[in-house]
Amino acid sequence: MDQNAEQLRLLSIFHYIVGAIIALFSLFPVIHLAVGIAMVAGAFENPDQGQPPPTWFGWFFILFALAFIVIGLAVASCVLIAGRNLSRRSGYTFCFVVACIECLFMPFGTILGVFTIVVLNRQGVRELFAP
Structure with a gap:
């Protein structure tokens, strides 16, 4: 198997993994969402403890x-779509832009983004993406 094709296959797999990790971490603020809904709904109102938190805070x-x-979910879905595009060898520009955005998500996104940029800049890989 060609080295470029093998590296694109591996990058595709790693994009799926990092996309799932980003999706998981983007759901952590659900706790804050629940607390905010509880504040707005008045769950923290207790006459014995004084004033409840203001509604705008919720x-x-x-x-x-x-x-x-x-x-977070939008970025995760873009990473997953980029993984699919890498395996199909389509959407070169989209994959390149997503690789640049991935560099913001340390440490796994940075590593994957840099490797993806390096691989996508090779002439042989560009030829694989050509229609």
């Missing part, structure tokens, strides 16, 4: 948790 928790979850 909305703050909800909005930021939702933003982190949505952005």
Whole structure:
């Protein structure tokens, strides 16, 4: 098997793994989302303890948790799509851009992003992506 094709296959597998890890970590703010919903719903109101937290504080928790979850899942799905594109040898520019974005997610995303950029810059790999 050609070395470039084998490296693209391995990169594709690692993209699936890192995409799943990013998706898992992007769901951690669900705890903050639950706390925010509880604040807005009034679950922390207790007459013996004084004033409950303000409602805007609960909305703050909800909005930021939702933003982190949505952005994290969007990045995870882009990484998974890039893995599929690497195995199909299509979407060269998309794979390259996702590899650059992956470099922000230390340590696994950085390692995978750098290796993907190095492999995608080879002339033989570019020829594999040509229609």
